[in-house]
Amino acid sequence: MSVTAAKGFTAAGIAAGIKQNGNPDLALVVNNGPRLAAAGVFTSNRVKAAPVLWSEQVLGGGQVQSVVLNSGGANACTGPKGFQDTHATAEKVAEVLDLNAGEIAVASTGLIGVTLPMDKLLPGVESAAAQLSEHGGEKAAIAIKTTDTVHKTAVVTSEAGWTVGGMAKGAGMLAPGLATMLVVLTTDADVDTAALDAALRSATRTTFDRVDSDGCMSTNDTVLLLASGASEVVPDQGEFAEAVREVCADLARQLIGDAEGASKDIRIEVINAASEEDAVEVGRSIARNNLLKCAIHGEDPNWGRVLSAIGTTSAAFDPNRLNVAINGVWVCKNGSVGEDRDKVDMRYREVAITADLAAGTAEPVVIWANDLTAEYVHENSAYSS
Template sequence: MAQTGITAPQGFVASATTAGIKPSGKPDMALVVNQGPEYTAAAVFTRNRVIASPVKVSRENVADGQLKAVLYNAGNANACNGTQGDVDARESVNTLATKLNLAPEDIGVCSTGLIGELLPMDKVTAGIETLTAEGALGDNGKAAAHAIMTTDTVDKETVVFADGWTLGAMGKGVGMMAPSLATMLVCLTTDASITPAMARTALAKATAVTFDTLDIDGSTSTNDTVFLLASGATGIKPTQEELNDAVFAACSDLADQMQADAEGVTKRVSVTVTGTTTDEMAINAARTIARDNLFKCAMFGSDPNWGRVLAAVGMADADMDPDHIAVYFNDQAVCLDSTGAPGAREVDLSGADVAVRVDLGAGGEGQATVRTTDLSYSYVEINSAYST
C-alpha cells in the first residue's frame, strides 16, 4: 500500500494519463475510485458566482452524501463555456459511468486550467478509456496528484495516520487563490467509517482555517472544489473530533504546500492580526494587508516598510485605535503606538519566511492568521502570457 496521498487509505485506487489537453504534453487526467464498502462523500465549492460546469455537476451529484469516483482534468477549466460546457461535463461523467458500471450520479468531476475554451471531448473520451483500462487503477495517488497540476511546480500530497485508520489527500493550486469556501482542487480520502454529516462538519471546520485563509493574489477561482471521500474499509468509526483533527491536519499541510509553491513566490508570509473585537474583524484586517500590492512588493524586496502595513490596515473593516497600532516583523517590533520603533529599518527580512504580526490596539479577543506570499517579477511573468 502506498503511504502517501489519496491511495494511502484502504479502499481507494487511482489512475492518471496524458490525454493531450495540456499543450505541454504533460499528464493531465486523473481518476480516483472509492471501492467501498462505504461511499460517503462531502464537498465544498467556490463561492464565485461565475462557476464552472464541473462544479455544477459535482454539486448535484454529491448532494446525497455519496460518491464512488471523481474524474479530474487539468489544462482546461471548462468554465464560461455556456450550455455546451455543462453538456461536456455530463458527457464525461456518463462515459466514465459506463466504463466503471456506476450510476452517473455517483461520480464527481473537477477541471482546472484555462477559462473559456471548450473541452476537447475526443481527447477526454480517449483519456477516460486509458484511465479505466485493465490494470490502470491502483496505488497511483502520486501520479494522480501530478496530473492535476497546472502552474504548480511540485505535486502536493499528504497523509495522516490516525488510530487504526488513515486519511490521505492531494491538492493543486498556486494562483487565482483567495479566501472562499475552497480555493483550489483538493481530494481527501479516508478508510474510516463516517457519515456524510460528519464529513461535511469536518470539511467546513478545516477549510475555514486553512484554505479559506490562504490568499495568494486575491483572485477567487471559478472551479474550486474540495472533496472528502470515505470508504469505511477499516470499519473504524472515529469520533467527530478525531475526524476533525485528521481533516484539519491534512488541509493545513496542503495549504502550506500551496503557499510554498505559489506563483512566483520568493517569500512565505504569514499575517496575524490581534487586538480587535472579533475573529471576523481580525481576518478582514489580515486579508486587507495580505492583498495589498505595495506590502507584497515590499516583502519581495525584503524591505521592512512597515508604513505600508499601517496604510493598508487603515482601510480594513475592523475595530482599531489608529494611534495605538503595533507591527512586528519576525517578532521584532517595527512600529509601536503607530510610530516607528528603534531599528525598524534595519530588520533583516532576507529569509524565505516572514511572520508579520499586527495588534490593532482596540483590545478584544479577535485573532486571525492569513497565509500569503510576496509579489515578484515571476508572478507577473507567469500571469502575463497565460492564454496566448
C-alpha cells in the same frame, strides 16, 4: 501516498492529450467502499465553472463513487456546451466503471473560456480506468498540476487505525472563498456524510479559506472528502476533524509555498482583534496590498504599508494603538515608529507579520499570502498566449 493512502481507494493519472505539451492531465479517484460517503465545498465565486455546478448537484446526494479531474482546461464560461461536456465526462466514467453518473464528481482546472477537447478526454477516461491502482495516488496528484512546479500530497494516520490522505493543486488565482485549487481528500475511517461535512467545513474555514496568494478568486475551486469506511473503525469525531484539518493545513501551506512566481511566503497573524471577523478582514486586507507585497519581495520591512492596509478595513481599532511586528521586531508601536527596522532579518522565504489591533480578545487569526514579483507578472501576462 496521496488519495490512496487510505484503504478502499484506487486512483490513476495519465496523459490524455488535453494539454498540448503532453504532460499528464487526467486523474481518476475511485471509492471502492464499503461506504460511499462524501462532502464537498466549492468556490464562492458567482461565476462557477460547469464541473462545479455539476459536482454541487452530485454532492447533494451525499455519496460519491468516483472523482474525475482534468488539468489543461477549466471548462468555465463555456455555456451549455461546457455543462454537456462535464455531464458526458461523468457518463463516460459511469459507463467504463459500471457506476452511477449521478454519483461521479467532476473537477477541471486550466484556462477559462475554452471548451475541453472531448475527443481526447473521453478516450483518456478509458485509459485512466485501466490503470486504477491502490498505488495510483501520486500519479493522480501529478495529473492535476497546471502551473504547479511540484505535486502536493499529505497524509495523517491515527493510532486508532484509520488514515486521512489527500492531494491538491493550485498555484495562481489563490484567494479566499477557496484558493484556485482542486483538492481531493480520502479516508478509510467509518464516517457518515454529516460527520464528513462538519469536519470538512470546519477544516477549510481555517485553512484553504485563509490562503490569499494573489487576491483572485477562481471559478473552479473544489475540495472533496470521500470516506470508504474500509478501516472498519468509527473514529472519535474530534480526532477525525483534527486529522482532516491537519491534512488541509499541510496542503494549504504547500499551495502557498509553490505559488506562481512567488519568492516569499507571508504568514500574517492578527492578534487582539475585537472579533474573529475583524481579524480575518484585517488579515485579508494586508494580504492583498500590492505595495506591501512588493516591499516584502524587496526584503523591505515597510510597516507603513501594513498600517495603510489596516486603515481601509471596518475592523475595530484605534490608529494610535496599532502595533506591527515583522519577523518578531516590533517596527511599529502605538501607530508610530517602533524598534529599529534594520533589526529585521528578511533573508528567508517565510516572512511573519504580526498585526496587533489592541482592540479585544479574539483568538489570533492567520492568513497566508505571497509576495508580488516580476516572475508573477511574467507568468500571468503570458499564460494564455
